[in-house]
Amino acid sequence: MVRGSLGSAARLGRPLRLRQRIAGSAVGRVLRPDRGSGAAGGAGLFPGDRRSRRRPARDVGGRGGEGMTDAGFRIAELLLSGLRCSHVLVRLALEAQGRDDPDLVRAMSGLANGMGQGFNCGALSGGCCVLGLVAGRAGESEADDPRFAAALDAFTGWFHAAAHERWGGIDCADIMKFDPVLKAERCPALILEVWEQLCDTLADHGFDVAEPPDAEGRR
Secondary structure (H helix, E strand, O other): OOOOOOOHHHHHOOOHHHHHHHHHOHHHHHOOHHHOOEHHHOOEOOOOOHHHHHOOOOOOOOOOOOOOOHHHHHHHHHHHOOOOHHHHHHHHHHHHOOOOOHHHHHHHHHHHHHHHHHOEOHHHHHHHHHHHHHHOOOOOOOOOOHHHHHHHHHHHHHHHHHHHHHHOOOEHHHHOOOOHHHHHHHHHHHHHHHHHHHHHHHHHOOOOOOOOOOOOOOO
């Protein structure tokens, strides 16, 4: 991933006090690599999944001593601003591409909190939107890329199997059970795990999350 602002340089551009506040927040503590569990802790949010064995999250440290990955820090920052899981994933993808699209981010509001009813997790539906943003089609003149369907199947299959094993289902109601404590404990790490899985899934199918299609839909 070449473009975007998820790197440590972007984080170090924040004032030291702000970095420390984010890292010391409840969200930041969940996303610390040294927490020992969850996506940021190295064991993977879903024990035994392909992602956690393949590449542990990178700890870039930082002058603030926050000990968080770049993506983890940005996720914490966005969540603390009030954005939801579906917003956060699309924002990460847009920032990786060096783009801004407020209308697209706004549209993700319809997926948040399980579409407002505790239905499908917004990290799942938002993750599917990230795949579509990178690999989908935008108009009548574009052809479907056969790799997109395979990437979508791989990502949703991973989430379905892992979430059922861990929580018994893929809905917000299964994962956080409308409990603010469970939501604070589970959702930030879930977003990070999903983001890393999305990046891996796209790479596995010949895409780069930082490289959107050109004006003609070519990748």
